[in-house]
Amino acid sequence: MSDDKPPRRRRVTSKPKKDDSVRMMDTRVKTARGRKMSSTLWLRRQLNDPYVAKAKSLGYRSRAAFKFIELDDKFKLMRKGDSIVDLGAAPGGWTQIAIDRGAKQVVGIDLIFVEPIGGLDFIQMDFMDEGAPAAITDLLGGAPDLVMSDLAANTTGHRKTDHIRTVALVEAAADFAIDTLRPGGNFVTKVFQGGAEGKLLLKLKQTFKTVKHAKPDSSRDGSPEMYLVALGFKGRPDK
Ligand SMILES: C[S@@+](CC[C@H](N)C(=O)[O-])C[C@H]1O[C@@H](n2cnc3c(N)ncnc32)[C@H](O)[C@@H]1O
Structure with missing residues (x-):
């Protein structure tokens, strides 16, 4: 294997x-x-x-913690004092690293409960629920500096269904980032199989200064996952 x-x-x-x-x-x-x-x-x-x-x-709760370490080291996703949203936070590896690196606040959401971490405001909820974005922003003191998503849907084994569900999660994460980030803020999301869909990539390129794909060394070689990193949010067109 x-x-x-x-x-x-x-x-x-x-x-x-x-x-x-x-x-x-x-x-x-x-x-x-x-x-x-x-x-x-x-x-x-x-x-x-x-x-x-x-x-x-x-003492990291997941091996996924190393992926965020690598991505942050390479792309400088966060700074001390940042307010961060962690989509698909369980069991809490990314949040742990963000807090270790000086995040002021992390608001995390997941279907699965996350054992408490100092500095984490956690919501156990489906991110695809209509009320999820408001539940997150209610807990934030203001616009976040970083929206990070490691959301991964449970696979059904049916390729087409899995693909549709994954794309829907990535699109929802990107829309949330565009709706909430402060100008200059960053967004990182897990994507699968060859990277982001063309339409999403175009939208991100229009709304962020730099958009790149990355495959951290700690991401398993056989895994189709990779990450999309969008830096320097240009601000909402209506603002
Ligand atoms: C790869 S894990 C995240 C690992 C995490 N970044 C860490 O470092 O510990 C993906 C997470 O996405 C969550 N997830 C998948 N679909 C979701 C949804 N619709 N709403 C909320 N969480 C979801 C799963 O429950 C799972 O915990």
């Missing part, structure tokens, strides 16, 4: 390195009666993933 390969390595302090105490392992998982093959493979991948081990040793 290509997913079991070690991540490509570059020297970034926060990530596992070859000589790190966290080493690649090859832990095999016995198939058990009643356990699906996909679960066995998932378990094996988790046990052999250096980012999972490193996240555990640093």
Whole structure:
């Protein structure tokens, strides 16, 4: 499985390195009666993933934390004192890093409950609900400096349905960012398979100074995910 390969390595302090105490392992998982093959493979991948081990040793709630570290190091997404919205926040890895790096406030939303983190105002709600944007903005003191979305819909196995649901989440996150960000603010979102759809990309290029795709090293090689980074919000056309 290509997913079991070690991540490509570059020297970034926060990530596992070859000589790190966290080493690649090859832990095999016995198939058990009643356990699906996909679960066995998932378990094996988790046990052999250096980012999972490193996240555990640093007290990060998810390996996804490393993706935000890499993206922020590269694109300077946030600054100390920022007000940030975390869409798809559970279990809280991105929020932890944002707060470690000096965010003044993080408002997070997820279908799944997030155990409390100091500095996080959390809403357990479907972001696609009509009332979600207002629920988030009600908790913000003003326009956010960064909207970050790691939203990922549970896959159904039906490719077309999964694609439609994923695109809908990305579009809703982008619309929310455009509706709420302060001028100069930033937006980052997970996208899948070849990046953002043409129409969305065009909209973001019209409303942000710089728009780029990025695949952090900590994003699994076999995963179709990548990130879209939009920097320097130009402001709402009506303002
Ligand atoms: C990849 S995880 C996020 C990991 C997180 N960034 C971290 O660092 O811990 C994706 C999250 O999106 C959430 N999600 C998916 N669809 C959602 C929706 N419609 N509304 C709210 N959250 C949603 C899932 O429940 C899941 O927790």
